[in-house]
Amino acid sequence: MDGTNISITVLNKLAGELTELTPEARKAATYVLENPRDVGVSTVREIAEAAHVKPNTVVRMARQIGFEGYDDFREPFREEIRRGTISFPDRARWLQSIRAKGELGGLYAAMVDSMLRNIEETFGGISEKALKSAAEDIWNSRQVFTLGVGVNNSNARNFTYLASTGMTRFNAIPKPGSTAIDDLAWADNQDILIAITCKPYRSEVIDAVNIAREQGVKIVGISDSPASPIIVNSDHGFVVAADTQQFFPSSVSTIALLETLLSFVIASASPEIVERVEKFHTRRHQLGLYEEPK
Numbered sequence: 001m002d003g004t005n006i007s008i009t010v011l012n013k014l015a016g017e018l019t020e021l022t023p024e025a026r027k028a029a030t031y032v033l034e035n036p037r038d039v040g041v042s043t044v045r046e047i048a049e050a051a052h053v054k055p056n057t058v059v060r061m062a063r064q065i066g067f068e069g070y071d072d073f074r075e076p077f078r079e080e081i082r083r084g085t086i087s088f089p090d091r092a093r094w095l096q097s098i099r100a101k102g103e104l105g106g107l108y109a110a111m112v113d114s115m116l117r118n119i120e121e122t123f124g125g126i127s128e129k130a131l132k133s134a135a136e137d138i139w140n141s142r143q144v145f146t147l148g149v150g151v152n153n154s155n156a157r158n159f160t161y162l163a164s165t166g167m168t169r170f171n172a173i174p175k176p177g178s179t180a181i182d183d184l185a186w187a188d189n190q191d192i193l194i195a196i197t198c199k200p201y202r203s204e205v206i207d208a209v210n211i212a213r214e215q216g217v218k219i220v221g222i223s224d225s226p227a228s229p230i231i232v233n234s235d236h237g238f239v240v241a242a243d244t245q246q247f248f249p250s251s252v253s254t255i256a257l258l259e260t261l262l263s264f265v266i267a268s269a270s271p272e273i274v275e276r277v278e279k280f281h282t283r284r285h286q287l288g289l290y291e292e293p294k
Contacts, residue, residue: 118243138192147173148195191217199225
């Protein structure tokens with residue numbers, strides 16, 4: 001069967017065939033309909049035990065609605081996990097189930113494939129013109145605020161750290177002991193906010209973006225959907241692909257986008273940026289922060 005919205009298709013077909021199944025197969029089908037999230041992370045034996053039927057009953061149920069067997073039946077639900085449409089705990093359970101089956105080689109290949117695909121999809125949807133426009137607004141602003149919480153906090157701070165090698169107007173927020181809303185209290189139309197959040201969207205990031213917009217701050221929104229609340233009505237919106245076999249959204253595309261955006265900022269900057277970067281790194285060498293070759 002096709003892999004698009006397949007778990008819903010499978011469940012609808014199963015519900016439609018319910019009265020045609022044998023009583024035992026109906027028990028298995030009823031369990032699946034009531035606990036669809038268990039399918040992608042469970043073996044045929046585990047589903048059978050939970051439904052109080054024999055494993056071959058589960059197999060017969062799958063065959064009756066058009067699948068070759070349980071593995072074929074389960075694949076749509078596993079695909080839904082890979083695409084990130086179920087909860088973090090369910091994704092974690094799925095990773096554990098792969099280890100138990102000795103399938104880590106397949107997981108390794110799938111992780112690499114998803115990361116490469118995410119990069120390709122992200123930059124396939126972003127134009128040079130869009131990056132240049134955002135970079136120019138960043139360079140011409142009075143202050144740049146970079147906001148991320150959770151896993152994106154480190155992404156925001158890494159971007160700010162790299163920018164600080166040649167520029168002094170970058171601020172990673174929220175600052176320790178503060179909130180993003182407080183950190184943006186005096187921001188206005190001379191400033192710009194780079195905000196990052198992916199599904200499930202963090203409310204404090206959404207609130208900060210809304211308040212900053214009310215204050216006239218320009219918004220660069222980075223998220224995993226064009227319908228994301230931080231991208232809608234943003235001055236510069238960038239959609240990153242974040243699909244992964246991991247139980248949190250992937251940061252690979254976000255990091256790649258931020259590094260590319262920073263390179264555009266430096267390219268758009270005035271010539272003294274080169275002198276600033278050189279002075280920054282010369283000072284680090286002088287202070288002994290690098291191990292010099294002997």
